[in-house]
């Protein structure tokens with residue numbers, strides 16, 4: 259329905275409205291469509307001190323805006339001829355849940371691994387909480403938790419609590435420390451795992467294992483969680499629970515989350531902001547609502563009874579963008595793009611004039627899947643009706 263030119267124009271719009279990362283001008287990097295103001299008002303005062311020394315002023319004096327928790331600058335990762343990440347720059351404010359989307363091979367995992375300091379970039383830098391993850395990986399590691407391969411990171415022969423103790427121990431924390439134990443208890447409680455704490459992970463359901471993996475990523479009092487496909491394989495209920503928990507951690511503790519997911523509903527429900535990656539480059543960086551708005555041309559699904567002639571079909575196709583046209587006996591189902599809702603009566607009239615009897619007319623709104631497909635150059639074949 260939208261011409262490649264329209265998609266390109268949209269792509270250009272997204273790239274040009276998003277300022278390049280400017281680490282000295284935070285106003286530039288703060289986006290109006292996010293609730294940054296609300297998010298910076300966290301209940302855990304310690305959390306706002308995430309930049310190793312640069313902290314907010316709790317004594318009532320005017321505060322300066324804090325630097326972003328994550329700053330990626332001109333990051334490039336090449337594997338011989340393949341440019342997996344191509345000159346990517348962006349920054350993330352505290353308490354944001356950022357979704358990284360992209361088709362297979364787009365560079366999402368490479369980007370995440372480079373942000374975690376697990377890959378040496380060909381060029382560019384990543385700073386987490388003000389720490390360069392490649393110059394000082396150990397110090398950076400203390401501030402981040404990650405699940406890169408779901409529950410496979412977790413030790414299945416250990417109990418849930420032993421896993422938490424192990425992952426906390428990697429950063430020198432002792433589970434015997436009452437403060438650490440209290441944190442683990444709170445985490446288990448929040449994830450509804452408190453009564454399973456002494457169970458061997460192997461005996462838990464898949465969804466529970468996934469939650470244990472998340473608990474391990476957060477076992478230390480981290481500022482940032484990198485989660486690769488956190489809801490993969492979860493049933494609907496567990497997926498909803500996990501999303502709720504991540505939202506709560508972001509809102510109440512100021513946890514910053516970077517996640518990848520192929521599940522658009524997860525991203526649409528959960529993320530404040532979406533980075534769409536394609537061929538190693540960021541092709542869009544915006545709020546979910548803004549991205550969907552960008553492709554807000556509606557379509558209408560019309561069902562009519564009565565045989566429509568080939569001439570009628572051709573005439574409608576000549577005047578409108580027909581996304582699909584299916585005839586099944588006497589029934590025709592057509593999906594037609596409309597630039598203006600006002601065009602609907604005229605379009606319906608064309609079907610009636612052609613001998614059809616209207617059965618139903620439904621407006622179909624675009625969603626994140628549609629925006630994603632447009633941005634990555636794929637074409638949508640179906641639209642969901644809302």
Ligand SMILES: Nc1ncnc2c1ncn2[C@@H]1O[C@H](COP(=O)(O)OP(=O)(O)OP(=O)(O)O)[C@@H](O)[C@H]1O
Nearest residue numbers: 337340341342360361362363364365366367368369
């Ligand atoms: N170790 C490696 N050596 C060579 N090429 C690699 C390596 N890792 C990734 N690549 C290539 O880099 C590109 C990006 O891969 P990456 O795994 O980051 O994509 P992705 O977006 O995570 O994909 P998927 O959604 O399929 O997991 C791909 O072309 C991939 O083949």
